[in-house]
Amino acid sequence: MSTATLAGLTGAILAGVGLYGLIIHPDPLRRILAFNVLGSGVFLLFGIIARRGAAIGALADPVPQAMVITGIVVAFAATALAVALLIRLGAQTDPVVTQADKQDLARRADD
Amino acid sequence: MIVQTLDIGLAALVLTLAGYTVLARATFPAVVSYVAYGLLLSLIWVRLFSVDVALTEAAIGGGLTGVLLIGAAGKRRGTAVAATELDPTQPLRWAIMALCALAALALATVVVSLPDPAPTLAPQAMENIATTGLGNPVTAVLIAYRAFDTMLEKCVLVIAVVGVWSLACDRCWGGAPDVPRAVARGGTLTFFAQVLPPLGILIGIRIFWIGADEPGGAFQGGAILAAMWVIIMMAGLTDVPAISKRWLRIALAAGPIVFLGVGILGFAAAGGFLAYPHGFAKPVIIFVEIFMTLSIAATLPMLVGGAPIRAPRP
Numbered sequence: 001m002s003t004a005t006l007a008g009l010t011g012a013i014l015a016g017v018g019l020y021g022l023i024i025h026p027d028p029l030r031r032i033l034a035f036n037v038l039g040s041g042v043f044l045l046f047g048i049i050a051r052r053g054a055a056i057g058a059l060a061d062p063v064p065q066a067m068v069i070t071g072i073v074v075a076f077a078a079t080a081l082a083v084a085l086l087i088r089l090g091a092q093t094d095p096v097v098t099q100a101d102k103q104d105l106a107r108r109a110d111d
Numbered sequence: 112m113i114v115q116t117l118d119i120g121l122a123a124l125v126l127t128l129a130g131y132t133v134l135a136r137a138t139f140p141a142v143v144s145y146v147a148y149g150l151l152l153s154l155i156w157v158r159l160f161s162v163d164v165a166l167t168e169a170a171i172g173g174g175l176t177g178v179l180l181i182g183a184a185g186k187r188r189g190t191a192v193a194a195t196e197l198d199p200t201q202p203l204r205w206a207i208m209a210l211c212a213l214a215a216l217a218l219a220t221v222v223v224s225l226p227d228p229a230p231t232l233a234p235q236a237m238e239n240i241a242t243t244g245l246g247n248p249v250t251a252v253l254i255a256y257r258a259f260d261t262m263l264e265k266c267v268l269v270i271a272v273v274g275v276w277s278l279a280c281d282r283c284w285g286g287a288p289d290v291p292r293a294v295a296r297g298g299t300l301t302f303f304a305q306v307l308p309p310l311g312i313l314i315g316i317r318i319f320w321i322g323a324d325e326p327g328g329a330f331q332g333g334a335i336l337a338a339m340w341v342i343i344m345m346a347g348l349t350d351v352p353a354i355s356k357r358w359l360r361i362a363l364a365a366g367p368i369v370f371l372g373v374g375i376l377g378f379a380a381a382g383g384f385l386a387y388p389h390g391f392a393k394p395v396i397i398f399v400e401i402f403m404t405l406s407i408a409a410t411l412p413m414l415v416g417g418a419p420i421r422a423p424r425p
Contacts, residue, residue, distance in 0.1 A: 036176065
């Protein structure tokens, strides 16, 4: 199996893992995290399309690469906006903190 | 053989970290795992010979997103409301897992059945690259062939900052945002923030400059400069600027405004929007990229900082 195919399969699994996290977590911050995992998996699929499109003078097709670079920057901007909304929401309402987080905090306080 | 082992090892590490990011019970370890995930993912990009993407992923996907999310996880600590009733039940979890596995399987099927030979725009990109005066085809796509996309993306960044700022409370409007801070002054982070930026700024400018011919460019260089500013602010060596500062607003808007201005001048100079004059393309591209780098270096830290939380000083 070539490096590109392996990376593509990794991207496919990452998209699935991210989608799962996006659906099961009630906590919005965990959803943002999962959404980023999903996004990076999709970017990786662009990556193998770029790599497969290699030609003389270019080890990978530059067009999908440029799209991914733009995509990473826009994903960051969207994440920042989502986090800002979340923090504003948290300031106005009781934040959602899962049972596991409470246990984690208690454990840290004990240390 | 060694190379294949490396690839499989990398894929296994990345998938493990992604799994932990999604499945970890508590939020903070999940965020930390995501940062490591972003950095390892950039190594896969290197293996795909997409070094420009690898640089962007490491700086923005791993680094800056990491700071942003660690800050967000930290800001929410200490508050506790049970939310277990919101967690899906076990049978529902299995059903969701099965459907997501199906989605992944569908994507994997597409990956293994991609057409051969692969469709590509690389020959066209290389054929016309001489007209741009650039040597790096990715930069040529970003700034010349698909300049319109990149210009709109710069506008998206400014709009994102406006969106984030607009979430300020009324009293805080015009005041300063805050970045995640080091707990103690004079610690490792302060030392780091004194030693790293002189080198980091040089590296950032160099990555921007060589981007015309080698992997690098305005995004990657700007992101490194942004990271240096974030480190200095995190260590408390400089204050986060108030959002009403004129120089800050000029720095944020300079990139898109110069890009748009050059684009409109293209009508007169080269007969089309965002067209560059023949034989004079490279100096124009570098000129636009200088302002883009500046704007990216100002925008990304402001996005990390979030909405202003302090009332402006009179």
